[in-house]
Amino acid sequence: MSSFKYGVSLYSYTDDFGTVMTLDDAFDHVADTGSTGIEILGETSVPLYPEPPVAWIDDWFAKLERFRLEPTNFACWVDTRIQLDRNMSVEEGAAQIAQDLRLAHKLGFKFIRPKFGVIDHDLTPDPIWEGAVDRNLDLAHELDLVILPEIHSPTPIRHPVTDAYVKFIERTGTKNFGLMIDTGIFQDRPIDHWGGGITDEIKKGALSFLNGINTPVEHLADVIQYVPFIQAKFHNIDETLHDHQIPWERIVPMLKKLGYAGYLSSEYEGKRDPWVAIEQVRRQHALIRKLEEEYDAASMEAANA
Amino acid sequence: MSSFKYGVSLYSYTDDFGTVMTLDDAFDHVADTGSTGIEILGETSVPLYPEPPVAWIDDWFAKLERFRLEPTNFACWVDTRIQLDRNMSVEEGAAQIAQDLRLAHKLGFKFIRPKFGVIDHDLTPDPIWEGAVDRNLDLAHELDLVILPEIHSPTPIRHPVTDAYVKFIERTGTKNFGLMIDTGIFQDRPIDHWGGGITDEIKKGALSFLNGINTPVEHLADVIQYVPFIQAKFHNIDETLHDHQIPWERIVPMLKKLGYAGYLSSEYEGKRDPWVAIEQVRRQHALIRKLEEEYDAASMEAANA
């Protein structure tokens, strides 16, 4: 039976990093969950991005070996509204992605997730996305990397934005572009403590951020063939391993049924009190591993019956 | 008119150090108060005490220069009850002090404060103190250091323990042994948030720790000639620069009247929530500098009248 891979995105430790946690500490926390993969945010985790010191790169590989972790996804951004008075051109967008592909490759990553600027309330990506990606498919192929835009709340699976990405894959036939699912799209109860970067004004103006868009987990079947990586977004898991927002008891069986065998990379986005994330990530791993084992045990039993 | 020197003891940042603060950060916080002196706890601040790496020592001096700080007092301990079944001998106590004198000298300090183990509820120091100090007076002289036991609550100025230290100074005629006053002895209101190392059991058994022993500031006159350094212990200063425990409005004029021109080295010992100490130390410096300026202005006025 196929099984999940477990990882952690350092996004989980937002606000801890630089105030109470170093990158070394983060490696230790991730490794101690029993994870095999580490996900970073390029701009956040790599000093002097986009040109880290050589000594830092050496140390990066030494840490990977010491903590027995493999680099998974490298999150990056295409800052389309780069200046007050002008947007990025296709050429600039392509150059940004090429830069991130090369850096991600240099650090041993398998995926990059470029976050494109958007042009409207529906979060439609700036139209340069298509040309900027297209020009990088050969480079991505050469470097053995997959470019993954993120399907992120409030954008669900069945939506023109997702459709456009799928159409692009089908048109080009590429293996170097796919979809990343952020499990925040399955959120079905309101968030009590928001740990994302949005302001009070935005919260008031966009309640879907807080209430959740409750994408049916069955919709995963539409796109799973294009999904090699999942960010396991969550906000609050209590002492009984009950998640207050994300329905893991429906997500895990569906992913198992669909044969998903890629990473679940923890993205904690709850209360940003110091050190809380460390424990929350551990609870999520305990919870998902428990659900996976329960599914496996039930399948085994059914097969033996 | 003589004026105080301002400093900070890194004891103030207890619990922050190692969880949210590095030694570099501490230097930055101390320097930004306008201080000229930095006090450390040898065992706490010096890595691999008593034998710090050579590179660390080089960096120590580089930091002193960069932040324009001078080393003041080096706090150390004579752990008389070193093992469950035996106490330190005079020879061991002397060796401990010699070790700290040499390390303090190597790091540029002017004072060491050995904290001796005690033998009774009155905090009478283990009798080895006298021999252990005596054997180090020549070394202290050679290294230009002064050994300062701390007059610390619940021991007041007029007390057999203090008397014994004074008698020692008078008997030996030494200039390399003196008294350090910890301003906690002037505390005249109860502590609300204790940041010292004592446990709930001790608090219950020794209320003088919490209520304060309210030593009259006038008693400073008895010993001031032997006091080259003062630890400015405090616990809580609010937004109006009101100290809830320590009567600075009486301490500062008395010290000025007695012509004290040494350091006031902040020792914050209040609530140990992260980062609180940084701001509390700044408030203490604002408060004491204000009181000193007020005293100076009043003296000037009186002189001109």
Added chain:
Amino acid sequence: MLERSHIQSTGFRNVGPEGARTGFEVRIRQANYRSSRLSLIEGVDITVDGVVYPAEGNLFRLGDKEYTRDELNEATQTRLYVGDYFTVVVPKEGGLTRGVHLVGSAIRYRHPYFPPEFQPAIVRNERHATIILP
């Protein structure tokens, strides 16, 4: 390491010669989860004891270099890294008085991946901080 609050205790001080202060400055940590090109920061408003000092009149300092708001917009290749801080320099004749002040900051971030109506996103912080040397 930096304090968790955006506004730092250390670095809050008057500037200019003693007795003839020209203003004050406030140290603020990168309050975003990712490093920012300076061109994505549209300035920082500072409030002290209820008095607002709008971004337009303030300078933004990163390392040794000071930026006006126009200069921030040009600095597309310079980044404010996570774990780093910047300093807002506020002109004010005489500086601030010694003592504890209530200090507020409002950083105007432009996040290209937020819808246009939420630009800039204003990230606020407020705390007490102390001026030691008037």
Added chain:
Amino acid sequence: MLERSHIQSTGFRNVGPEGARTGFEVRIRQANYRSSRLSLIEGVDITVDGVVYPAEGNLFRLGDKEYTRDELNEATQTRLYVGDYFTVVVPKEGGLTRGVHLVGSAIRYRHPYFPPEFQPAIVRNERHATIILP
């Protein structure tokens, strides 16, 4: 850097081979304001979900070296530094179950400068922590 609570989230785990655990361990930061000679630490009691595992049965690990209580008393020249952590290894057949546990620690410090009646001083901490791999 370490977590502020004495008991750390990371480092709470079962020990011994999967399926045949021999115990569990708890990582604890130096909870004193100064470094301690190991001979001044008289052991650490651990509590999990109300069950007490007294110091007498536990091992104390610093770096790669494990100490019994008697060995701690001999280690007068080895120090537990501020900013460092130690690990308490608790024997328990089968280890702990997966999930969140209420974990307590009681470090027995001997402070020579405290009056004899307060020896050892017991420094306590309690928090929730999670076992991921049973």
